[in-house]
Structures are given as structure tokens and as C-alpha cells.
Amino acid sequence: MKAVVMKEVGGTDVMEFLDWPEPVARPGHVVVEVAAAGVNFMDIGVRQGMAWTDIPNPKVLGVEGAGRVLAVGDGADEFEVGDRVAWVYAPGSYAQRQSVPTASLVKIPDTVDDRTAASAMMQGLTASHFATDFYPVQPGDIALVHAAAGGVGLLLTQIIRLRGGRVIGRVSSEDKVAIAKKAGAEHVIVDTEGQFANEVLRLTGGEGVNVVYDGSGPKTFKGSIEALRRSGTFCWYGPVLGGPGPLDIMSLPKSIKIGYATFMDHIHTRKLLLDRTKQLFDWLGDGTITVTIGETYRLADAARAHAAMASRATTGKLLLIP
């Protein structure tokens, strides 16, 4: 079969589209035919050697997708050949077929198509955790959402609105403004230099926001703190783009609460994965929320998808179609 393999740590040039051994259904795993694989910012981090370093190179990139069960290993009886399934945090998705541990796998209801399911796993579960657990948004709350036209940003904005919250988005270019507004952002600030805080304060009558969701790297960190109101919450979640470095806790203003939301803490039990994906699929199935697929690429063009995402030119979800 064909797969996108990183032979070593590096830029997009280390990604190769080549023949790779067929997966087998080991105990506790199923083999799936991949219908769509999600591209996530974390895949860029994996390629750059920031994550999944315990899996030796060469290795197949990608951690998310949707498709159909082809073979079931011992002890994987929750699933049957032919089931439509989606998965997240299971390495090796940039491939025609993949062996996925059942712990990472859920069934897709008939109301949700494969591409939508593949788009919602990482970014949707992240967004729903951020708005319901990390900071449970209350009606009337105002949130600042960075990269508001991106994969996480568009879903997060919709879920905040669903809970009665209001959203100020921050994006890097004018052409992303309408996309963020369509998802429900009331105001969208265009900024790449960390100069957004005064505008947020102006829009909130000098008060600042209840919560800021920031996965946009060191440049936004200071402004995000300035944009918070007293006792506001800072949800930091951008390990690939990087953090602010060591922090003196006594330098933090306004009694703010600050934390790093890591993906595996969102869905650290099977029950959480099942409950959260069910809620997302219900919302997606009845149109309460939607995913925006910004672009689909052939598997062979995965390097082009990574380059586009890193260039800040993309919006919504990027998918690879084997």
C-alpha cells in the first residue's frame, strides 16, 4: 500500500510518498481502509521531532481519520468488518490502510459522512473540551479565540456560541474575517504582531474577556494576558508554535487562571471519548454545528498540505484523501 512516511526529523522535504508494508490486525486493533485522514498542526510538530519521538523513524505520519473496518484482531469484538469508524491519536493515518487500537476508535452514525467525521475528531474534541470543561462557557461570557478561521478556531467559536457565549476572533489576514464571522464571531481582529489587546479592551468596554483560547505561539501570549478581565481564564494550547518560556507566577496580573490544555487530558478515558464524540456527531448530524473543509489533498500531496498550514494561508480543516 501507499503511505506518507517521514524518514527523519525535518521540513516538508523529509515526507515521502512510498510503498509501505500492509498493516495486520494485531490483538486489540482493527485494520481500516482510510477514507480520509485529517491534517493537524500536531503532525507538523511530529515531523519536526517535537512529539511521538518514541516511535522510531521511518514512520507513517498522521493521527486521525475515518474509514471502514477491513479486519478485526483478537479482543477487538466491539467492531465488525464493514463498520464505519473514526479515530484520533492513533499514529499512521497518512496511509491507504492503518492498524488502529480500539481504544482510539469510535463508530460513525449514518447521519455523519466520513469526511465530516475525520474533520471533527482532533479539532472537534479539542474545541468541545475547551468550551465545556477547561472553561465552561456561561451565557453572556465573552471569549477571545485566536486563529479563529482555523480548524480548532471555527469549531470552538460555534460551541461557545451554542453555550450562549460571545466571540471575538483574531486572525492573520483580511480574507479570514468573513469565514470566522460566518462561524459566529461577532468581531474579528486582523493581527500578526501581538497588537490586538487594546482592540479587545475597546470592544469589551475596558473590561476584557472572560476567557482567551490561545494556541498561536509566543507572540500572542502577552496580549492575551492583557485582554483578560479580572479572574479571567487563559487556556493555552499551542505546543508546536511554542510558549512564552519560564513564567514568574507573581508577575501574572488580575488573579488570572492559566493552564496548558493537552489533548490526552481531554479524553483520558474510553467513556469520555465515546461521550464526547457522540455529542459532536449529534451536533454535526442535525446541523447544530458544521465543519468547514478548507481543502482536500491527495495523499501524495501531504507535504503541500503541511506547507500550506504552516504558511497561515489555510482555513478550516485540511484532509488527505487516499
Ligand SMILES: NC(=O)c1ccc[n+]([C@@H]2O[C@H](COP(=O)([O-])OP(=O)(O)OC[C@H]3O[C@@H](n4cnc5c(N)ncnc54)[C@H](OP(=O)(O)O)[C@@H]3O)[C@@H](O)[C@H]2O)c1
Ligand atoms: N492542546 C491541544 O489539545 C491541541 C489540539 C489540537 C490543536 N492544538 C493546537 O491548536 C492550534 C491550531 O491547530 P489546528 O490543527 O486547528 O490548525 P489550524 O488552526 O487549522 O491552523 C493553524 C493556524 O495557526 C495559525 N498559524 C500558523 N502558523 C503560524 C505561525 N507560524 N505563527 C502564528 N500562527 C500561526 C494560523 O492562524 P492565523 O494565521 O489566522 O493566526 C493557522 O490558521 C495549533 O497550535 C495546534 O498545535 C492543540
